[in-house]
Amino acid sequence: MMKIRLPLILLLNALGLALFFSWYLPENHGFWFALDAGIFHFFNEELVKSHTFLVLVAITNNRVFDGISLLAMGTLFAGFWWREPPAGRRRLIIMGIVMLLSAVVINQLGHLIPVSHVSPTLYFTDIHRVSELLHFPTKDASKDSFPGDHGLMLLIFTGFMLRYFGQKAFFIAVLIFLIFALPRIMIGAHWFTDVFVGSLSIALVGLPWVLLTPLSDGLINVLNRTLPGKNKTSS
Structure with a gap:
């Protein structure tokens, strides 16, 4: 089981807080607003310069494409699941449940930040x-685009891949x-x-307390012992 890696947790938390406050504290968000505006206007002008780009952007922001993102994550996860014996497969499914629970909790906590703004298109x-x-x-468009929920979920998935499956994953x-x-x-x-x-700073503050402490392993072990089904493991 993972030991508490407090120095690394605090370092990642400090990076997350520094990142957030570098945007939150300056008037009109300082240099971040200029960067935001520049990126938005660059891509916005490209929409009318290239019909191919316009169609690509439209397709990749359709709800179906969100499903493809789930399929991509599921495919990566399934690649490890197939290699496991039955007990290992059960454990990986439970790890997926813990990952989803962590994502829901961290996302909800992230929305406690007193920040709300509309998307650049609005x-x-x-x-x-x-x-x-x-x-x-x-x-x-979005009437409340901060933080990016979609990006946060993807970052949490990325953190779990590093913690449980290594650098390649x-x-x-x-x-x-x-x-x-x-x-x-x-x-x-x-x-x-x-x-x-937004998404990255929340992930840097919240996710280390799940993955760099015994919390995620402990939840996996508890659910593995208590959920019904075959192929339970003792640890």
Whole structure:
């Protein structure tokens, strides 16, 4: 079972807090706003320069594409599940349950942050909306885009991959995170900082207390002993 790695936990927490307050404390968010605005306007102009890019952005922000992100995470997870004997498979399924519980709790705690703002497509005027350029169901706006829920869930998955499956799985998970988090920024449904400040800072503060302490292993062991079914293991 994982021992409490307090120095590393505190370091990651400090990085997360420093990241968040570097955005939260300066007036109008300091240099972050200029970065946010620049990224948004760059991609927003590309929408009318390239029809191919417009269609790509619309498709990657359709609800079906969200399902593909789940499929990508499930495929990576299943690759390890298939290699396990029955007892190991049961344990991995329970680990998945713990991961989902952790994601729900961390996400809810993240929404306690007293920050709320609309997406850039609702903040700026005289801009292009994908939903107005194409007759295609897609998400291009949000009335409360901070923090990025989708990005946070992907980051939590990435953390679990590193903790339980090693660096190779971690790098694949990072790639999945980028592929499925960036379209929200490209379409303007999220600011860059919704994900790379909001989601990331929450993950850096909350996730280490789950993965770098006995908490996640302990929950897996408890559920493994108490949930009905075959192939239970003692640890």
